[in-house]
Amino acid sequence: QKEVEQNSGPLSVPEGAIASLNCTYSDRGSQSFFWYRQYSGKSPELIMFIYSNGDKEDGRFTAQLNKASQYVSLLIRDSQPSDSATYLCAVNRAGFQKLVFGTGTRLLVSP
Amino acid sequence: KAGVTQTPRYLIKTRGQQVTLSCSPISGHRSVSWYQQTPGQGLQFLFEYFSETQRNKGNFPGRFSGRQFSNSRSEMNVSTLELGDSALYLCASSADRGETEAFFGQGTRLTVV
Numbered sequence: 001q002k003e004v005e006q007n008s009g010p011l012s013v014p015e016g017a018i019a020s021l022n023c024t025y026s027d028r029g030s031q032s033f034f035w036y037r038q039y040s041g042k043s044p045e046l047i048m049f050i051y052s053n054g055d056k057e058d059g060r061f062t063a064q065l066n067k068a069s070q071y072v073s074l075l076i077r078d079s080q081p082s083d084s085a086t087y088l089c090a091v092n093r094a095g096f097q098k099l100v101f102g103t104g105t106r107l108l109v110s111p
Numbered sequence: 112k113a114g115v116t117q118t119p120r121y122l123i124k125t126r127g128q129q130v131t132l133s134c135s136p137i138s139g140h141r142s143v144s145w146y147q148q149t150p151g152q153g154l155q156f157l158f159e160y161f162s163e164t165q166r167n168k169g170n171f172p173g174r175f176s177g178r179q180f181s182n183s184r185s186e187m188n189v190s191t192l193e194l195g196d197s198a199l200y201l202c203a204s205s206a207d208r209g210e211t212e213a214f215f216g217q218g219t220r221l222t223v224v
Contacts, residue, residue: 034212043201043215044154088154097142097205098167099213101154 001026006089006102014110019076021105023089026070030091033065034099035074038086048074079109113138115204115216123222129190132219136183136204143185144213145177148199157200160185161207192223 004025013019021035032051036044050056050063050072062075072091076083086104116135124130136143144167145157156169160179177187189196199220203213 036215043199043218046212046214049212090154096167097144097159097161097211097213098156098169099144099146099154099203100156101146103153 002102003027003100004089004091004102006087006105008103009106010108011105012108012110013079015079015081017079017109019079019083019107019109021074021076021087021089021107023072023074023102024070025072025089025091025100027091027093027100028067028070029093030070032092033063033072034090034092035061035063035072036088036090036101037083038088038104040085044088076107079107081109081111083107084109115202115214117200117202117216117219119219120217121220121222123224124192125224126192126194128192129188130192130221131186131188132200132202132221134185134187134202134204134216136185136202137214140204140206141183142205142207142211142213143179143183144203144205145185145187146201146203147171148201148218149197154201157187189221194223197221197223 035048038044048063060077064073088104089102090099142161144159159167179185199218201218202216205213
């Protein structure tokens with residue numbers, strides 16, 4: 001079992017729709033959770049982080065965390081073609097700076 | 112505020128050679144982590160340095176090494192290069208260890224021929 005699992009996609013959504021990206025993790029010691037966006041040929045860009053159970057909203061992005069179910073998700077509202085990228089889920093144990101990444105979900109937003 | 116700076120951006124090396132990559136973190140950040148990204152394996156953790164000390168190490172052979180200087184700048188070295196070392200090497204900077212956000216540099220694309 002991989003430590004962090006994501007559906008590789010591609011996830012295709014029309015412009016203006018909500019994109020829902022999911023991630024599960026196996027290490028119950030994980031304390032912090034991150035979503036990175038990576039465009040082809042570029043480095044990962046941090047877009048959201050969440051440390052506590054529940055929802056965290058930032059503009060069009062909402063991160064959701066359920067530690068009991070070991071599940072993290074990212075919702076992108078009003079998806080735009082510019083959101084087309086690979087989204088990487090990463091988790092970190094408390095006291096460490098050692099991100100464990102999923103393989104990423106490729107999102108395609110069609111005009 | 113300047114971001115994370117990695118040099119060089121691109122490198123082509125021959126098998127058996129060694130290479131040194133450099134990373135300057137965001138000003139004030141003391142933690143620097145290194146990752147390797149390949150199409151097959153994704154992003155994998157190499158090691159993390161904090162206050163000039165290696166705190167964490169991933170599952171890579173001893174050919175991969177690093178260090179951090181007193182100004183928090185970090186270098187990683189790969190000796191006896193193999194074809195499989197071709198990858199994007201990414202450096203991440205964070206303010207402290209633990210539950211803080213990490214920001215990536217643009218990466219160094221290494222090609223081993």
